[in-house]
Amino acid sequence: MFAYQARVFLLPSGLNQNGSVVWEVSDTGVNNTVSGAMDRVVGCSTWQPPNHVLFQLACALLAAGLLAFDTPYGALLLHFLFFLGYLLMSVWSWVILCAPDFFSWNFAFLLLNGGQTMSLLYSIRPVRFCRELEDVYTNIFQPLKVPRSLYKRLVGAEYCTLMTLNEGEHYATQSITKTDKLGLLITGT
Numbered sequence: 001m002f003a004y005q006a007r008v009f010l011l012p013s014g015l016n017q018n019g020s021v022v023w024e025v026s027d028t029g030v031n032n033t034v035s036g037a038m039d040r041v042v043g044c045s046t047w048q049p050p051n052h053v054l055f056q057l058a059c060a061l062l063a064a065g066l067l068a069f070d071t072p073y074g075a076l077l078l079h080f081l082f083f084l085g086y087l088l089m090s091v092w093s094w095v096i097l098c099a100p101d102f103f104s105w106n107f108a109f110l111l112l113n114g115g116q117t118m119s120l121l122y123s124i125r126p127v128r129f130c131r132e133l134e135d136v137y138t139n140i141f142q143p144l145k146v147p148r149s150l151y152k153r154l155v156g157a158e159y160c161t162l163m164t165l166n167e168g169e170h171y172a173t174q175s176i177t178k179t180d181k182l183g184l185l186i187t188g189t
Contacts, residue, residue, distance in 0.1 A: 052096045058088035072124050079117045086110035127152050132186045 050056070065081030068074040089106040093099050127148040129137060133155055141151050154160060161181075165171060165188070172179055 052092055054088050054092035054096065058085045058092060061085035061088065072120065076117065076120045076124065079113045079120060083110060083113040083117050086113060129155070136184065136186060 061081050062085040065078045065085065068078035068081070086106050086109045090103055090110055093103040093106055097103075128134075129152070137146075137148070137151050146154075155162075163171065171177075171183060
């Protein structure tokens with residue numbers, strides 16, 4: 001699939017008896033016999049051709065994801081772009097590169113970011129109420145800047161009991177009914 005080229009480095013291995021440099025061929029670029037600044041070759045003598053366009057696009061999506069703002073929608077954008085980037089990386093590593101380890105890591109990151117994206121979508125979904133509770137929220141709690149999620153907990157079954165009284169029924173009778181809760185009349189008299 002890919003043709004790999006072997007690079008050969010000529011490294012100084014020392015001096016011979018008449019003072020001239022002796023060069024040693026090394027395929028790793030490191031000469032184990034001589035230490036110091038001459039031990040390694042800095043830079044690339046030849047460059048490989050650029051990778052497939054899927055790889056380039058995946059890297060661009062990952063870079064764009066890192067530019068997301070630090071807000072709930074920014075985090076959603078970050079994880080969604082990461083999801084798309086790792087999806088392209090997985091396809092590239094499976095179809096083009098044929099590297100199972102690279103595919104496995106990218107697919108694992110794909111699943112993690114997919115789960116995080118779903119979790120963020122669930123957490124920022126709009127909170128809706130029935131018409132009566134929506135009216136109470138917009139008239140009383142929204143001016144006090146109470147978040148919808150907190151209001152949802154407040155009107156949940158743990159803290160709130162919604163009652164519908166028919167004509168002639170009473171919620172409380174003075175001096176008889178113990179009132180240890182706040183009552184709010186939504187409609188009626």
